[in-house]
Amino acid sequence: MGTLKKLELAVGVFVVLGLAAFFMLAMKVSNIADLGEDKGYKITARFENVGGLKVRAPVTLGGVRIGRVVGIDLDPRSYEAVVTLSIEPKYDRLPTDSGASILTSGVLGEQYVGLEPGGMDEYLKNGGSLKLTQSALVLEKLIGRMLTNAASGDQPPTKTP
Amino acid sequence: MIEGLQRLGRATLFWFNRLGRATLFLLRLLGALAALGRRPGLIAKQLYSVGVLSLPIIAMSGLFVGMVLGLQGYANLVDFGATSSLGTVVALSLVRELGPVLAALLYAARAGSALTAEIGLMKATEQLAAMQMMAVDPFARVFAPRFVAGVIAMPLLAGIFTAIGILGGYFVAVQQLGVDSGAFWSQMQAAVRLVDDVINGVVVKSVVFGWVANWIAVFEGYDAIPTSEGISLATTRTVVNTALVVLALDFVLTAIFFGA
Numbered sequence: 161m162g163t164l165k166k167l168e169l170a171v172g173v174f175v176v177l178g179l180a181a182f183f184m185l186a187m188k189v190s191n192i193a194d195l196g197e198d199k200g201y202k203i204t205a206r207f208e209n210v211g212g213l214k215v216r217a218p219v220t221l222g223g224v225r226i227g228r229v230v231g232i233d234l235d236p237r238s239y240e241a242v243v244t245l246s247i248e249p250k251y252d253r254l255p256t257d258s259g260a261s262i263l264t265s266g267v268l269g270e271q272y273v274g275l276e277p278g279g280m281d282e283y284l285k286n287g288g289s290l291k292l293t294q295s296a297l298v299l300e301k302l303i304g305r306m307l308t309n310a311a312s313g314d315q316p317p318t319k320t321p
Numbered sequence: 322m323i324e325g326l327q328r329l330g331r332a333t334l335f336w337f338n339r340l341g342r343a344t345l346f347l348l349r350l351l352g353a354l355a356a357l358g359r360r361p362g363l364i365a366k367q368l369y370s371v372g373v374l375s376l377p378i379i380a381m382s383g384l385f386v387g388m389v390l391g392l393q394g395y396a397n398l399v400d401f402g403a404t405s406s407l408g409t410v411v412a413l414s415l416v417r418e419l420g421p422v423l424a425a426l427l428y429a430a431r432a433g434s435a436l437t438a439e440i441g442l443m444k445a446t447e448q449l450a451a452m453q454m455m456a457v458d459p460f461a462r463v464f465a466p467r468f469v470a471g472v473i474a475m476p477l478l479a480g481i482f483t484a485i486g487i488l489g490g491y492f493v494a495v496q497q498l499g500v501d502s503g504a505f506w507s508q509m510q511a512a513v514r515l516v517d518d519v520i521n522g523v524v525v526k527s528v529v530f531g532w533v534a535n536w537i538a539v540f541e542g543y544d545a546i547p548t549s550e551g552i553s554l555a556t557t558r559t560v561v562n563t564a565l566v567v568l569a570l571d572f573v574l575t576a577i578f579f580g581a
Contacts, residue, residue: 167365167366167369168365170369170373171365171368171369171372171373173373174368174369174372174373174376174474174477175368175477177376177477177481178476178477178478178480178481179477179480180484181477181480181481181483181484181485182480182484182519182523182524184484184487185416185480185483185484185487185519185523186515186519188506188510189412189416189484189487189509189510189513189519190416190510190513190514190515190518190519191510191511191513191514191515216514218511
């Protein structure tokens with residue numbers, strides 16, 4: 161009986177250790193707060209070009225993370241990208257004329273949506289949309305434009321014989 | 322030429338024959354699960370031998386794998402000044418791949434081989450036949466408890482391996498190499514998702530691996546040629562086949578969960 165008791169105790173400790181490991185993986189390693197995504201209110205923003213923006217990318221205001229991107233769709237009529245943002249409920253005082261731009265953290269970092277607060281007294285609600293948007297900087301286009309400018313700059317003025 | 326073809330045919334038939342027997346074996350095993358509900362003590366005893374006794378090797382390996390990931394990740398990321406994402410590198414590699422796969426490989430070597438040898442020896446010494454003589458079903462009494470205990474133990478071991486690995490990575494990165502502790506955890510939390518990474522990665526993968534590893538281990542013992550040479554062959558086959566099947570299945574599961 162003594163050995164059986166010890167054996168059962170060891171198995172119990174093993175199971176508890178295993179569950180504790182999963183508890184740690186859930187609470188400390190992954191972001192369990194992300195599961196409550198339905199609590200945030202949703203607003204949309206239309207961009208000409210979202211670049212490399214991905215779903216789940218952070219939404220920040222003043223560098224503070226206040227929500228995340230929950231959907232990226234294409235409007236088939238206007239060919240604009242419609243980005244749905246989920247904003248945490250405690251940040252419910254975003255003016256309706258706030259602006260959104262797609263920024264990059266660092267040179268090679270991930271892209272995120274940065275909000276700039278406007279000055280209106282009315283605040284965005286669930287289903288609202290941001291009017292002032294600035295698209296992502298697409299590096300290839302930028303370089304292309306730079307090269308064109310450089311090429312046209314290098315051209316000597318009309319020769320006078 | 323003809324003889325070579327014939328040999329190939331024989332090998333193919335042999336292989337399918339074994340696969341069929343293994344499938345029938347699994348079905349009988351699952352059929353015996355109902356009888357197992359009346360004797361849960363049998364599972365506890367097997368959980369001790371496959372689970373508790375595997376803990377030291379799982380814990381030590383997890384610790385060292387995590388520490389190596391910390392060192393290697395740091396050496397590569399420091400060139401880009403991106404050491405703050407070391408937590409992400411360590412956690413994602415462990416949670417998605419290394420945790421469940423290495424735990425399953427270690428399990429096959431530590432517990433699977435023991436299962437095969439034990440059952441093979443039972444067969445060689447005609448204990449299984451003796452049980453049947455006494456109207457005791459070896460499926461309910463011997464095979465099913467071992468199989469179920471293994472399937473329960475595998476995810477727990479994989480979880481422990483992963484958690485200790487991350488702590489090992491944390492130790493090397495933060496304590497030894499001076500990565501910022503806050504950045505280590507917060508970058509990790511931003512990148513690791515509970516359902517997509519932890520559940521699909523550690524839990525689903527290790528349940529699948531546990532199922533396959535224990536099925537192979539118990540079947541190889543049951544199917545062993547009842548001689549000392551046959552048992553040694555069966556034990557080897559358990560480890561080799563489990564390793565191959567686990568790695569192949571891991572590719573399939575990764576393609577399903579994380580591919581594209």
